[in-house]
Amino acid sequence: MTFLMLGGLEVRSDRGQIIPIPRLKQRQLLVALLLKANTPASFEYLTDALWGDDPPASAEQNLKTYVHTLRRLLSPDAPRSAPIETQANTYLVTLGEDDLDLLAFREHVRRGRRATQGHRAEAAHHHYQRALDLWRGDPFPNARGTRVLNDAAAGLGEERLAALEEFSEIRLDLKRYAEAVPDLRAAAGANPTRERLWGQLMLALHGAGDRAAALHAYERLAKAVMERTGLEPSPTLRDLHRRIISSTEVTRPASPGPERSTGISVTAGTVPVPHQLPRDPGGFVGRAEELVQLRSLLSPWDGGRPHHVVAITGPPGAGKSALAIRAAHAVRDHFPDGQLYANLHGATPGLRPLEPLEVLGRFLRALGVAPQAVPTDVDEAAALWRSLLDGRNVLVVLDDAVDLPQVRPLLSVPEGNTVLVNSRRTFALVDDCVHVPIGRLRQVEATAMLAKLTGAERTGRDPEATERLVELCGGLPLAVAVAGARLANRPRWEVTDLVERLQDERRRLRELEAGDIAVRSSLGVSYDLLAGSADPLDREAARALRALGVLRVPDVTPHVVGALLDVPADEAERALERLADGHLVETDGVGRYRLHDLVRLFASEQALREDSETDRDIKLSRALSFYISTAHSATEIMQYPRIESAGISVDAAPLPLTSKDEAQEWLERERASLLSAASQAMAAMEERTIRLGVTLAFTLYWSLHYSGAGSDLLLISHQTLEAGRRLCDLGIEAKAHNYVGVALDMNNRSGEAVPHIQRQLELCRELSDPHGEQKALGSLAVIYSYQERYExxxxxxxxxxxxxxxxxxxxxxxxxxxxxxxxHRRLGRLDQALAVLNDALDKIHEDDDNRPYHEAIVLEKLGEVHVDRGDPASAKTCYENALTCVRAVKASIAEPYLLLGLARASRLLGEIDEAAGHLAQSAAGVREMGIKDLDGQLAEEEAALREARGEEAAPVRRVMTP
Known part of the structure; x- marks a missing residue:
């Protein structure tokens, strides 16, 4: 029998008859097995494919039943002869390329690529043509419904698109321009910012003699890229455009190579090349042997592939990070596809180590995945990570890992990529990992480092004092760097002056010889020099450093430090700049400052030692109040709905924000710090601090919701719920249950969301809180609509x-x-639906406090009713007005739904080109937002649009992100 899945799932007998597979679960099982053709499919994989994250208790028995039934359907007379074997705890389908269209497709693509490499263009053309002819539509739309299968379908669609691009290259080589145009036009229309497709279309149109159409194609691309990114198309495409205009020789832009089958699309159609390494440490000295070893591992002298995982290990303060960054810069040219960097905060005082999913999310975004499309499951994110790196050469630097579990999901990168990790912990359990242990600097290296920082003449005047200073620093690079910086900033001091200061602290001398304590002592010298200075600015800088030890956020601005210190922002900035001069803070761009990990520890200890608990609480409260006040101001400017109360008020002056763009930019730029501050406050012991943290979390709700940041919202909402329970505050607990439920629903876990909303409803009724009660009822209505529980x-x-x-x-x-x-609409009562929605719209327009997002919700529902009643003109007006509303509040998560409705209404009005444009924008938004519930509707509308055009060719798939 023959199995077909590149289109609707079909099974055909050897006589060509279709064998019906009537039930969805049977079709899903068959697709899952076919996706693993010739490879054993485990029980865990099949369970995920059939039920996702919520399998029934009887999953194992159900699976056996489904397999038995499927065998009987495929071979009624002899079920055991069906091509499904049982092997231990796995199932295996063994098929050849003639038996399964997916295998045939991949084999023809493989042969086409081989023929291309051998410069056999006609043979390559033949194989690519046969491969693409196998597609009948989107892959198995009649067997989807779970994450595993939906993601697999998206990945196959990306394979098809990559094959089409490679096929188009062959056609252009063979000058078959007119033949290439229809496929390229359809594909480019569905992928409005994919530059490789648009460049091919421009060349094909120009080669076919339609120069005007080629120029128009560029204009469409440029408009789409500008709307999406604010940038122009790439220089290559701009040059091609100029050549077409001037009718000079037009050559094909250099091909970036086959797109990988990742199931994602990047912002402008090509995978970006990240360059994230911090700057090369200018004062780096020594570690010559280690650098030679690292270079040989990362860029072998014989031109071979780099080593898979390289781990630099050693005690804190040994210079692991500096060595890793120096080595990475030395070999960066050998990794042309980019360099990724993340500080994992494994030993960052006051900051929790990054979770593997957070690191994967950062790297996936750097490689082009839209923030809202980053998977929320670590295994799924790791799989996407490996797919993106396949066939590339990327250097990944993981700085300050806490242990192996923190980085394990990132280590299994495809050949040609390298992970350079540093940690205090050993990585002996990692396969194919080479360790480069480091300890103290050699005396000559530490002396050279000090001389470079302070001047060779200065250290040479008193070599004994220089040697003694290196000894006091314990040979640790950070301690040497701190001492050298102090001397460099005080040119009248001799080396012996600093030695004498260190010798006055006998306990510090002992601490200086051991790990973290050594670095702490060196920092103590710097701090004492500031705090005891006659210069008021020095003393203010010392106070600022202590204040920074109170607030645990990734970085700060002068306004935040001003709030901590209760001083104007410009005064705080002067203190921060003084700390930067003393190498006690680092700058991340203009106006942003962060503490080195060990400096953060020192600052926290100084705050504990010198400030009372009350003083520390007051500083933290001032910073939280500033964050809350500015976030509240931003949400008001954005016209977000009402913010819930946590039973506390603040009176801090907010940062002056004057426009929606400015407000949204601040919320996005400060998001990590805002979430960190809220988390810290909610984990505190003092009730007021906890309530401030809850208030900040509540204030961020709509910003996170509208931007589609479901993962962040879920994490902070869980913390808010725990805070409410600690405070025994049922009001906070009720609100937090709502936010947890909404966040779960955003993460496609509506089954888990319902109990939270139901608990909110119970609490609100118990508390006689009608506002909370109506909110819970509204949230339940939304969730039930997705679950098709219309009554x-x-x-x-x-x-x-x-x-x-x-x-x-x-x-x-x-x-x-x-x-x-x-x-009413879903239950078929269109007249009732129309009356209620029109009434709602009238009431909204009468309301002085009209919120655009609520108007958009009503307009969307009204548009759907007008379509059902055969009035597409009214529907189109509704969708257009709704888009205006959501764009006014920058609720980007709603746009793909409205654009899909607008495409449908335009098609029904006969405005086919306009409908195609709206549909392409909707598909692009779905891709960018990672929305999972529109795939079927997009497919239906695309099919309807093709029918309206009288086209029979299968469409190029809309790219759905996992």
Whole structure:
């Protein structure tokens, strides 16, 4: 029999008859097995493919039943002869390329690539043509529904698109321009910022004699790229455009090579090349042997491939980070596809070590994955990470790893890529890992380092004192660097002056000879020099350093430090610059400062030693109040809905923000620090501090929600719920249950969300909190709509309307009416839906405090009703007005839904080109946001659009991110 999955799933007998597979679970099982053709499929994999993260307790027995039934369907007379074997705890389908279209597709692509490498263009053309002819539409739309299968379908679609691009290169080589145009036009239209496709289309159109169309294609690309990124197309595409305009010789731009089948799309159509290494440490001296060893591992002298994993290990302060960065810069030219860097905070006082998923998320975004499309499962993210690196040469630097589990998901990179990691812990359990241990600097190296920092003439005047200073520093590079910086900033001091200061601290001398304590002592010298100075600015810098030890955030601005110190921002900035001069803070761009890990520890200890608990609480409260006040101001400017109360108020002056763009930029730029500050506060012991942390988390809710940051929202909401329980504050607990539920729903875990919202509803009724009650009912209505529980959805929305009416809460009324209308529509009662939604729209327009997002929700539902009633003109108006509303509040997560509705309405009006443009924008938004519930609707609308055009050719897949 023959299995077909490059289109709707079909099974055909040897006589060509279709063998029906009637049930969805049977089709899903068959697709899962076919995806693993000729490879054993484990029980765990099949369970994920069939049920995702929520398998039933009887999953194992159910799977056996499905396998038995599938065998009987495939071979009714002899089920055991069906091509499904049982091997231990796995199942195996053994097929040849003639038996499965996916295998045939991949084999023809492989042969096409081989023929291309052998400069056999006609043979390559033949194989690519046969490969692409196997596609009948989107892969197995009748067997999707779980994350594993949806992601697999997305990945196959990307394989198809990559093959089409390679095929187009062959056609252009063979000058078959007119033949290439239709496929390229369809593919480029579905991928409006994929520059390789658009460049090929421009060449094909120009080669076919349609110069005007080629120039128009560039204009469409340039507009899409500008709208998406604010940038122009790449220099290569701009040069091609100029050549077409001037009718000079037009040659094909250099091909970036086959796109990898990653299931994702990058912002501008090509995978970016990141260059994230911190600057090369200018004062680096020594470690000559280690550098030679590292260079031989990272860039072998014989031209071979770099070693898989290289680990630099040693005690704190030994200079592991500096050595890693110096080595990485030395070999960066041997990694043309980029260099990635992350500080994992393994030994960062006051900051928790980064989770593997956080690091993967940062790297995936750097490689072009949209923030909202980063997987929320670590295994899924690691798989995408490996796919993106396949066939590339990237150097990955993992700085300050806490242990092996923290980095294990990042280590299994494809051949040709290298992970350079440094840590205090051993990595002996890592396969194919070479260790480069380091300890103290040799005396001659430490002396050379000190001479470079302070001047060789100065250290040479008193070699005995120089030698003694190196001894006091314990040979640790950080301690030597701190001592050298002090001398460099005080040119009248001799080396012996600093030696005498260190010798006055006998305990410090003992500490200076051991690990962290040594570095702490060196920092103590720097701090004492500031705190005891006659210069007021020095003393203010010392106070600023102590204050920075109170607040645990990745970096700060002068406004934040001004709040900590209760001084103007410009005064705080002067103190920070003084600390920067003394190498006690580092600058990350203009106006942003961060503490080195060990300096942070020292600052925290100084704050504990010199400031009372009350003083520390006051400083933290001032910083939190500044964050809350500015975040609240930003949300007001953005016209976000009401912010929940945590039973506390602040009166700090916010950062002056004057526009929506400015407000949104501040919220995005400070997000990591805001979340860190909220987490720190909610983990505190003092009630006021905890409530400030909860207030900050509540203030961030709509920003996280509208931007689609489901992972961040889920993490902070869980912390908020725990804080409410610690405070025994049922009001906070109720609100937090809502936020946890919404965040779970955003992460496609609606089954887990329902109990949280139901608990919120119980608590609000117990507390006689009608506002919270109506909010819970509204959230339940939304979740039930996704679960297709329309009667329950209608009941919840009607209850929300009743409660909102009773308390005069207009926004609640509008929201409830929107979902009452949606419920009536889904239940087939279009007249009732139309009446309710029109009434809701009238009420919104009468409301002085109209919130654009609520209006957009009603307009979207109203547009759907107009489509169902055969009035696409009214529907189009609704969708256009709704888009204006969501763009006003920058709720980008809503745009793909509205653009899809606009495409449908335009198609029904006969505006085919306009509909295609809206559909392409919707698909691009789906790709960028990682939205998982629109795939089927996009496929249906694309099919309808092709039918309206009278086209029969299968479409190029919209790229869906996992």
């Amino acid at each position: 329950e959805m209608l009941h919840c929305a009607e209850e929300q309307l009743r409660v909102s009416n009773a308390i005069g809460h207009r926004s609640g009324e509008h929201y409830a009416m929107a979902y009452i209308g949606l419920a």
